[in-house]
Amino acid sequence: MRYVSVLASIVCASSIACVDDGKEETGDLASADAIAGTPSIEILGTSGDGLSVPRDLEFHPDRPEELWVVNQETDGMVILFEPGTGTQTSEDRVDSFAEHFMEEVSSLAFGVTDDTVDDHPISTFGTCQESRNTYNDQAPPNDFMGPALWPGDLDLFAEVHQTGLGSHIDMLHSSPMCVGMAHDARNKYWVFDGQNGVLTWYDFQVPHGYGEDDHSDGMIRRYVDVALNRVPDVPGHIAVDDAGLLYIANTGEGQLLVVDPRNAVEGDAIPLLFEPLEEYTEYVGASVATLGDGLD
Template sequence: MTTTPPDTPARRSRRTRLATGVAATAILLLGSGCSTADDPGGVAGAASAATGVTVVETVLVGDLLDGPSSLAVRPGTTELWVANSGDDSLTVVDLEDPESARRLQDSYGEHFTARPSGIAFDEDGTFFAVSNDSNNEVRDMEFELNPERDSHFRNNNFMGPSLFSPDTFALAGQNKDYLGDWPQPGISHDPPDDIPEHQCPPEYWSESTARCAWPRQGSHLDMLHGNPLSTGIVHDAANAYFVLDGCGVGNSDGECSGPGHVARVDFNRDHQEGNGFHGDGTTRRYIDLPHQRVEGVPSGMMSHGQWVYYADTGAGVVRRFQPDSGRTEVMVSNWNGSPAGHGEHGPGVIDWSHLEDGPGDGDDPDTVRTWVAEHGNQEAIKAAGDRWIHPRETLAEYSYVWDATVEEIAVEGIAAEGVAVEGIAVEGVAPGSAARPSGLVAGGESWFVADNASGRILEFKWDGTAGRVFETGKNGVTGLALSPDGRTLYFADSGTDGIYRLSLS
């Protein structure tokens, strides 16, 4: 379904143009004439050497986008999904029919897709997850119905990635106008189940069950809350994803100290649309894999072979790590005393209150503290010292990975006519080449990185050889995606609220 955000002067000022199809006139910009030994004047030559220009074509610009931060093509389709950090929405466009573009907004997007920075699908496109560059500010909300949320639920770092189905995103939870007040009382997800009839709004009272049937919260299938200010995400396996945690240790005042690190979150069995049970989820912090968040700039992630790659945006480098390396140490074990499940998926428990022997609402801070006290590895927690990050919800397992294998990518420097590319060191992608690396995407023979600082998109072969450099002429280049056939590179630009494409052949 398509919704329209509130019309404000800020949004009107950003409306420069709207184009739902491919622009009739391509934008011609200076590019590189670089060729390689395997491709002497071939692909690189076709893209730029023969003409001296990079051809940038417009796919979509305007009101259907707002601060586009990340791109992903849904597997098995020609649908390009765009995360909009400006208004907590997603835009979907069929690459074969740009006029099909539509904007989707979940009713509870201010929490479940809050400043979305990344979007990643599983292998067959059945599910996707979104990383949220938010500390749970629930921006623009005024909690008049439940004012306790202002002190307990706002700016509390209770934030992380959300899991969705692409077929049902934004179809559930349509019980309030966007940015209207949340009807449920309390400080977290699950409303009380024992509200008496005289305290339940008449429209929510169920005569058949004699219970207050509060409306479910949006179309999300699951969410974990231990990774605020997350700037990127990539799928791993089943319902598990790697995310870039930009918060770091943080503090009890809702502030993040940084630098952050890589984490692996596993939703396991989802709680179905709009519910709130997360007690089977697991979080694994790769505490030695550094990540420096840059406010408002997404950080790309991608997988290739046995490695996961990520843009350490603040450090101006691209790193890769081996997920199975290092030493895993369980810091807090399962709240129910049994081994945690891993790699599960499908529908599971939907509500903490449905567990007869459960600890209570697993989102409640006192319940979390009790879980850590009773099931925590106190020796390991003490040894972690100032690197200990207290969990924000009750999980099936909370662990650290120490000494994982990580390295900066070995590439060679290049300098093409009209393109100042300096400092691409053997040790990694150094400042000066990609001063603010943002989007990443993996191709068959090479990979690409977007430099948010310069507007360049750089190509590297998998052996580290530098390839082409594309000067896009944009000042807010963020997410990247490849067409299903790998012959077209798509990129987002937050400066113009646009999606553009480059031919790679």
């Protein structure tokens, strides 16, 4: 149990957090009682459900009876309905244009539940891809790859526009080999950019919609003080707490980082590479602390 107190000391010493007010709230470290004992493990899904190199999973925020799991091997999604119950079922979905928009998918993060595309209300989620964009080995890698935005509705995802750029509703292209993703706010996401080795923030702003490719309102910020090192085929998860602090599995360095991006300021502009954007800049001055080191 000493690890709990050690982590608490490191966090508070970093000045990023924390003062214990005695109340239970998001971000509190687990008590010794909470982590004691033997965990219970139950297998909820197998290859029989379509799982093939599952890399990330989240419950749908609007429909908590749905567990969505991204499949790296198939560039797709397995959705488990009523997992762990006697009525559990599953669906295996692959968008017809997943060879680009979800190639080698590594990460999943649900976004808002009240967006609008083509005048219809939708929920959304983002994916990130551990790929340099080869269209499933049909072309040499060109690094035209980054996070994609999707509808989180069952009648839309991998169902609509299957002959015209698929069901994705936006994509930005400056983070190949991405291994981690977390939702920030609205259509804003944090990603672990494995190719460039840096924490990166994306804002899709207004989704371009089905069958479109106008990314000119996209915003990208690279937090250059937050150097990251990926391990191939290993998730580099990111979590965001209610205070806006980021917790990042920096797998290549065996570290767990906590990042406060709120005091970072705009730095130099970055030359555009693939497409016009509203913003592409460096941000400097983010606070970074190491919560754990030498981790496997």
